[in-house]
Amino acid sequence: MGNDFDFQCQHRVESPPSKPFFKNLGMAVKETLFPDDPFRQFKDQPFSRKCVLGFQYFVPILEWAPRYTFEFFKADLIAGITIASLAVPQGISYAKLANLPPIMGLYTSFVPPLIYAMLGSSRDLAVGTTAIPSLLIASMLGNEVQPAENPKLYVELVLTATLFTGIFQASLGLLRLGFIVDFLSHATIVGYIGGAATVVCLQQMKGILGLVHFTHETDIVEVMKSIFSQTHQWKWQSGVLGCCFLLFLFITKYLSKKKPAFFWMSVTAPLTSVIFGSALVYLTHADKHGVQVIGQLKKGLNPLSFSELSFDSPYLITAIKTGVITGILSLAEGIAVGRSFATLKDYHIDGNKEMLAFGLMNIAGSCTSCYLTSGVFSRTAVSFNAGCKTAMTNIGMAIVVMITLLFFTPLFHYTPLLVLSSIIIAAMIGFVDYEFAIHLWKIDKFDFTVCLSAFIGVVFGSVTIGLVISVGMSLLRILLFVARPRTVVMGNIPNSLSYRSIDQYPTAINVPGIFILRIDSPIYFANASYLRERISRWIDEEEDRLKSSIDIELQYVILDMSAVATTDTSGVSMLEEVKKNMDRRCLQLVLANPGSEVMKKLNRSKLTDIVGQEWIFLTVAEAVYACTFMLHSYKQKAKATENEGSDNNV
């Protein structure tokens, strides 16, 4: 049969021109670590210019400051003041959430924004404390040290954890490992944040109802038990006031959503609530009647906190763990926020550079009594709406916070905790993004499952359990993707030379005597043995089917390799085994359209010779043409022999 083969295939499948090993290696490393090609702008520049560009790369303010105009400054200042009115109450609230002294929330809205304004590459991102990492800090470190019993040690631990967050984030950025963040899928993050927001809201019932004793657990069961087991402790004054403020915040939020022109209402509502609430308490002496207040706040700027960083405490491991976990989470959140707004204004954000900026900001923060800082979604959205132009907005905000720290902290003495709780609830409830979950359900059930598991893990377990479940599910998904690729049977689309999946195109027609299979993924060690078994099962099934039909029996198996982008040694030996298996079954293996990586490896392992260069085609159509040609000539020859035989008999 092989001797008859004189069909000239039209186009030869080529192996790419081979490149020197180190050039290949260099390109692979570049593609992996520098996919955004940050060196592009350095090309063909004189040395001095390269230095300037290098400085500007690491300190973006040097790049845009010379072009900064007074117009920009006005816009940024207005945006800065606007977000400051949000930052002050939020800072105090989230610090309470992390079980830290409220003043630390204000400190954190002062130094880190200054650093970010110099180093950050986003024009819109507003930085500050965020709710989820605050909760995570409280839950992870609170397990080791009770903040109520040992506040000094607890603050030291938080500062140390913040330092490690910074070091971790900065190293990720320097080592260009930013892609680690990509492994937290959007579905995971939404589920996790939704769960955490639910938990945070539930915990605020403590503040709203004026409870003194409350569970340290975060799961819904314990919190509900804690609330309803002490109904006699509920303070009605606190509850009524809390509901009023909540209502006020929700109404302003609703109005500004309805009419974009009213967006200032939802922005100023928190500060208005704080001022109004404090005045109310001060005038009615409600703090004597069950309404808890913040109490004394120190005046003055951030004190230095080098001395409070402790590296020899027995809790160092916990601090490092907390730092790394909150660090990666706040990175994922912060960079996602920055990217979304960058897309709106059509500019590019370098994830690795952002990580470096976040890291340095947290390192500086940990030395100036600040705790973990990240990009805040709500603040950034407000800043964007207020028309911010550059990262200078953060400096505007920092200045307002500085003035507050210097002069106005005593005014917060009478701020009732229930107002802070209302602010947190109003801010958090929007993060329970059920609409996104419905969207996931419609498009991809697996994504929905991942999202829901993360949510349930946080709400019924704890923030840590939720995180483990989320990351586990994300990794499992990737591993499953790789371990179980799809194989697709193809047929000819009538009136065309195209061959496509018969599942997708029910009109596609089988070619008699030929079985066409597409492998829908690179062949790696993780799926090689699965694919080997699966291919052999496909052929078994096809042969079973043909046995019970009148079609001619199977003679050719065409593997369409278009989607096999690359392979490794396991993939090559898998193909070799498939070839052997085919030979034993007296089937001819035909390859269609192997890509450059695959051809390179097939050539190197001499597999092209084993399969036969003449059985490798550029397209499925050409392969089918050649096989049909062979089938016909084979049949004709068989007929001729038969005839000859009968002739002889005659």
Next chain:
Amino acid sequence: MGNDFDFQCQHRVESPPSKPFFKNLGMAVKETLFPDDPFRQFKDQPFSRKCVLGFQYFVPILEWAPRYTFEFFKADLIAGITIASLAVPQGISYAKLANLPPIMGLYTSFVPPLIYAMLGSSRDLAVGTTAIPSLLIASMLGNEVQPAENPKLYVELVLTATLFTGIFQASLGLLRLGFIVDFLSHATIVGYIGGAATVVCLQQMKGILGLVHFTHETDIVEVMKSIFSQTHQWKWQSGVLGCCFLLFLFITKYLSKKKPAFFWMSVTAPLTSVIFGSALVYLTHADKHGVQVIGQLKKGLNPLSFSELSFDSPYLITAIKTGVITGILSLAEGIAVGRSFATLKDYHIDGNKEMLAFGLMNIAGSCTSCYLTSGVFSRTAVSFNAGCKTAMTNIGMAIVVMITLLFFTPLFHYTPLLVLSSIIIAAMIGFVDYEFAIHLWKIDKFDFTVCLSAFIGVVFGSVTIGLVISVGMSLLRILLFVARPRTVVMGNIPNSLSYRSIDQYPTAINVPGIFILRIDSPIYFANASYLRERISRWIDEEEDRLKSSIDIELQYVILDMSAVATTDTSGVSMLEEVKKNMDRRCLQLVLANPGSEVMKKLNRSKLTDIVGQEWIFLTVAEAVYACTFMLHSYKQKAKATENEGSDNNV
């Protein structure tokens, strides 16, 4: 421009007929957990037959025993006796390697083979103790309990670890999680085993040189120090004898490799060495002159060891960890061996069923004074060469070992340890597979790196460090594969309708005004943001290139989606963002050949409407045809307007 569009695309891209949700889910679960479709044979059978088949599925001996002939029995018995002559000295040697009483090696060659003969689905696999897990047990448990100081506790721990190995392996099989083993790539395993073999050989210098004190570390530096720091302790009698035996073993091995007819030489060599060595020591009283011997061995079959399994010891966690790690390693090795020989004889091995068999074998072993058992490469190869037919071979071997246990154990009293060391070295040295490493280097440099790292990790670190490095590298490789897929620029292959990578086919030609990009991987959350950036960078570069040339400017970007097997919600939003980005740049996004999964998700998310159904084509060729058509009509229109303008002017 859109109004002019009246080109009728020849073939519509279809979305597959939608299936009910639970049917989809069922199929996905089946494909993931039952890729080999074990239920196929149960289809269309009466209930009683289904029960019989079910029994036969779990206890394969029921299936083949009725067809077992006397011819088979003869062949199996000869093979069984042959491998027993290997199993006895190997059992004793490997038990010494695991720091266990030598008799346990013999016990382990008796009960587990009987179990495997009934439950295993391989016809060739010979089971018994193996070197690498023995070493791993010694290293992991020896860290906690010194076998020399507390032998009873150590044996208890080993038996408990073996029980957990069994439970773990059986659960993997029952839960059909066999694919976990696939994540240890062949390159990793070869590197790891090569490293471990080197370490094992080095440690045998203790036996060969007759040293009494020796390091407990396994890394090459410590072992070398230990050997050369006590040169005055070297026993020359022992050394000379050891070298002689080594030479004898190597020569027989070489001869049987040279001439397959001599294969019995290398098989009987170990037992010959043991007999000759023992006789020599007995006659010359060499045990009084520095040659260490095994000493007293108990007569009798395996004692039951239920009472020695301890679940309340403080070392339980270590036992579980050791059990799980050695379990997964020995599974990977055992199943790989079984599969290789199954491929040679062209039958199929069900990985999950094998895991169940291995697991039950180890559970039974742990109750009868046996330690970890797995499929052994050397023994299986010998059994294959001796012409074994079924798993009955294992029963043959077990009977010989039983006779040995009942009557001949006292004969091993004078067996010198140096003979055992020589046997281990001769067996292990073949596992340092440098030829395979060279093969890896030629075909795939990354695989070579993984292999080398595992080797170096074991040799210079420890077996545990090596394992962590190997698994880490394997996982890293998968994650990198997923996170950094390739994007390929395509051009038209002259005289054809095919479009291919211009890297692979340097003759391929760009189409003016159109940029064709192929995405070479499914779009997942882990690579969505990379791909978004990369696509936009490709277009930037193309526009830069066009600026400096005289070609017409870019108007269409065709994304060839042939290789995008599937996507998730992140992938869908990434495509949406790409579309927005294109719109901003006044480019038209065109999709070619999206697969069924992609089309389904594009439809559900209404992205087909956003991109425009008319901009989705079945093939790149059709897409290019439509775009060129549009380009020309646009140019003609522009020319006509120009002419009209000039006409008016006239």
